[in-house]
Amino acid sequence: MSWVSNFLTSSIGKKLIMSLTGLFLISFLVVHLAGNLQLLANDGGKSFNVYAYFMTHNPFIKTISFGLYAGILLHAIQGILIALKNRSAKGSRYAVSTGANASFASKNMALLGTLIFAFLLIHMGDFWFKMKFGAVDMVAYDGIDYKVQDLYDKVLTSFKNPLVVVAYLVGLIALALHLLHGFQSAFQTLGLNHKKYTPFIKGMGVIFSILVPIAYAIIPIYFFLFK
């Protein structure tokens, strides 16, 4: 199987891993957003809490979520290793640099990724950790014969803290920039550069990179201002 390890350690193989894990994380962003927008429903948190219960108890979703943790770690570790190798391949920098020939995001993917990772740690510490290991009150709803954790209440208290809201917004801006380059870059890495489809992929990438972070940002802003 040496050809497999040759491939995975080749420059193109390493980038393929970035591309596939990146696209996987993009698909996760959509699912996660769809679920979380239920926080905006005016039902005292019922639909969100029931949804959160389903996501944490369904064996299929639980399996996928382990894939997700592995995917994020693989993407982050591989990304940092690539960035370090690239930095040393360049060696010294130019005295004069116009910076005009490539976008800021494309040259700072590792920095943006690190910001996203820092955000993820805050985010997971705030919700995931409390949900798994902390004390979250249980609530019962009409028509549902089991009690669920009142995560909605946790969201409510977290987003009253302006520092948390700012941390979320910084994380989401980093995500938007990461995707502005990353979305289309993932397709180029896969070798999908095509006269007919590439303009569409690039357009989709820009729309996605702006709309998705904005939709996420609405949640903390809405809770901070109106709840």
Next chain:
Amino acid sequence: MSDMNLTLKVWRQKNNNDSGRFESYQVAANEHMSFLEMLDVLNQTLIEKKEEPVAFEHDCREGICGACSMVINGRPHGPQGGTTTCQLHMRHFKSGDTITIEPWRAKAFPVIKDLVVDRSSFDRIIQAGGYISVNTGQAQDGNAIPIEKDLALQAFDAATCIGCGACVAACPNASAMLFTSAKVSHLGLLPQGEVEHSKRVQSMVKQMDEEGFGMCSNTGACEVECPKEISITNIARMNRTYMGSVFGSDKTV
């Protein structure tokens, strides 16, 4: 002929062990000179003063050999797009300008002296597979091997790569993907080269990695600075044919 007085900040480095530094020089040029002619004027004055002339590479001086590598004010081959340093004219600068001139910067292109870097890593990538092993004989009759016009154009566009290394110089990762993909494409798109394409792409990528070039982040800086305007669609082609060759053929290199 209008005269120009320029200040040059030139990278001077005795050899690969020297750490190198910038030296400032005044030079009188005129707007009809090429950039290299302006450097010739500088070197003439240095020689007359019994100082060491600035070492820089040049050969054809008509934009086809790829020798004239230097970074001018932060841009490989200078400010004009699609142009080599030898074809860059001084009318793109103003009298009184300060021009900073540096060598290509990449681990795989060690500095030999001043602005001259060792690009033999590119030669070794070519030696790894950038050729056709069989004798293709006399020039073919125009229609003996039908090739679709679009394909011929794509191959030709890729074949205009002069191996100058500006792509590596421009890349923040010092990646050689544009160069290597141009070579892989120009041979692989045509019938005579297509035969060995699968093996070639694996061999050339392997050599490229061994030379210590960085990985491609798809920043696109290379295609902006390439004097031959080679497109990064070639990189996508190399990515997919490399993966196709690794997974779809029985070849391992």
